[in-house]
Amino acid sequence: MIVVQSIFGWIILLWLETSFFVSLPWGLWATPLVFTVSLYFYQQHNWRFTLGWVFAYAIFLDFFHLGIVPLETISYSVGIFVAWFTARRWFSHRSFYGVLATMLSAYLSIIASQTIILFIQWFFHPEWVSWMAFYSFSGLRLILMSGLMLFLFPVIQRVQKLLQASFLLSRSW
Amino acid sequence: MFYSSRKTKFFLLLALMSLFLIVFFLPFHFTNVPFLIQSVLVRSGSWVTLQVQHWVGAATISPEELEELKAERDTYAVDYQELLQLREEKRQLESLLSFVDRQQHSYLSARVISRSASNLSSEFLIDLGESDGVEIGTSVVAGDGYFVGKVISTTTTTATVSPLTNRTSATAATLLNETRTIGIAQGEGGNILLLKYIPQDEQIEVHDLLVTSGLEQQVPGNLLIGIVTTVTTDSISPFQEAIIEPFIKIRELTAVAVLVKNTSL
Numbered sequence: 001m002i003v004v005q006s007i008f009g010w011i012i013l014l015w016l017e018t019s020f021f022v023s024l025p026w027g028l029w030a031t032p033l034v035f036t037v038s039l040y041f042y043q044q045h046n047w048r049f050t051l052g053w054v055f056a057y058a059i060f061l062d063f064f065h066l067g068i069v070p071l072e073t074i075s076y077s078v079g080i081f082v083a084w085f086t087a088r089r090w091f092s093h094r095s096f097y098g099v100l101a102t103m104l105s106a107y108l109s110i111i112a113s114q115t116i117i118l119f120i121q122w123f124f125h126p127e128w129v130s131w132m133a134f135y136s137f138s139g140l141r142l143i144l145m146s147g148l149m150l151f152l153f154p155v156i157q158r159v160q161k162l163l164q165a166s167f168l169l170s171r172s173w
Numbered sequence: 174m175f176y177s178s179r180k181t182k183f184f185l186l187l188a189l190m191s192l193f194l195i196v197f198f199l200p201f202h203f204t205n206v207p208f209l210i211q212s213v214l215v216r217s218g219s220w221v222t223l224q225v226q227h228w229v230g231a232a233t234i235s236p237e238e239l240e241e242l243k244a245e246r247d248t249y250a251v252d253y254q255e256l257l258q259l260r261e262e263k264r265q266l267e268s269l270l271s272f273v274d275r276q277q278h279s280y281l282s283a284r285v286i287s288r289s290a291s292n293l294s295s296e297f298l299i300d301l302g303e304s305d306g307v308e309i310g311t312s313v314v315a316g317d318g319y320f321v322g323k324v325i326s327t328t329t330t331t332a333t334v335s336p337l338t339n340r341t342s343a344t345a346a347t348l349l350n351e352t353r354t355i356g357i358a359q360g361e362g363g364n365i366l367l368l369k370y371i372p373q374d375e376q377i378e379v380h381d382l383l384v385t386s387g388l389e390q391q392v393p394g395n396l397l398i399g400i401v402t403t404v405t406t407d408s409i410s411p412f413q414e415a416i417i418e419p420f421i422k423i424r425e426l427t428a429v430a431v432l433v434k435n436t437s438l
Contacts, residue, residue, distance in 0.1 A: 006185065015210060019215045019218070019288070022287075022289070023215050023221070023427075025225045026225070064287065065296050065326055065333045068290070068293055125341075129340070133363075
């Protein structure tokens with residue numbers, strides 16, 4: 001049951017991000033919903049499988065060419081490793097700042113990996129790459145991620161209780 | 174907390190991948206259900222965007238007036254393009270090459286089900302795939318023949334479209350001016366195109382219309398692309414360039430038409 005719910009959760013997040021959020025105005029289209037929610041649950045609730053959500057998300061982006069740069073699976077794998085490492089060794093899961101720090105460090109590592117990939121692309125096709133667009137987009141994503149975390153932190157437990165009460169989520173979650 | 178055993182983890186990963194494959198690759202009718210949900214989500218997001226745009230612009234013009242003006246502009250653009258096309262056809266003694274070319278394609282309507290979040294590229298996913306006759310390079314249009322872009326990858330039930338505004342996109346295009354100037358419309362990211370490689374002696378004016386030239390195999394001619402907003406000339410360079418504003422805003426698209434080859438002809 002929990003397996004089905006976790007898959008269902010991933011699909012809902014994926015659809016929300018790649019279908020609904022991307023159609024919103026004012027830069028909200030850049031909201032990294034899957035990444036933020038996955039890392040929040042990973043660190044705050046120790047749901048290890050949510051790192052799999054991020055990985056599956058990266059495969060989805062690569063397969064359908066919907067990523068920011070090519071080979072998103074590599075970039076996101078680096079991000080998953082950094083998230084795993086920092087959550088275990090460096091940052092506390094008890095505070096908002098700890099979770100946010102894990103998230104930001106993981107996303108910064110993704111940006112670093114994307115920069116390398118984009119540099120290779122720029123080397124062969126300079127007309128395809130706009131560094132300004134890339135960094136403004138990445139900066140926007142960092143801001144939106146922090147904003148989403150500010151929203152998620154107090155709200156998510158209420159949603160969890162609501163879902164449990166309506167039997168959409170099992171009690172063990 | 175849970176999923177501590179390796180078996181559970183393996184099962185979870187397997188189940189996740191299986192579901193992913195079922196939803197996106199198998200050509201069963203139930204793929205319509207997720208596509209329908211995704212399409213509704215895309216429409217909802219676009220509706221919010223439209224409302225916000227109206228709300229922001231409300232100080233100067235009402236939403237209804239804005240819509241009317243946009244529709245009026247689009248009608249004029251289409252009429253003008255058709256008028257010029259008819260003149261050209263008459264001048265060439267009814268050489269119906271362009272007409273025949275148009276007739277060799279049939280339109281299939283498709284829903285936009287996912288988009289890229291990036292501002293570097295604006296690829297989007299549609300709910301038609303190889304089973305519907307969509308191939309790599311197939312043209313995608315919107316409205317009354319506005320060129321949107323080309324298909325860059327396909328699965329059985331889906332296709333990814335790279336819009337003409339992408340930096341990786343280049344489209345053979347013709348200006349509807351006196352000399353029918355031919356050039357390459359290169360995407361600049363965002364919602365702008367650059368018409369390159371126009372010889373210095375060509376006369377280009379602001380507000381000239383740009384259409385597809387038909388020189389590409391899977392892109393028919395005379396599909397509207399956009400309008401010239403700026404012309405830049407450099408005395409050192411042998412070419413001049415024009416900045417084009419496309420008629421279509423890619424992020425606002427919720428439905429498109431795919432031009433598939435008509436095999437009956």
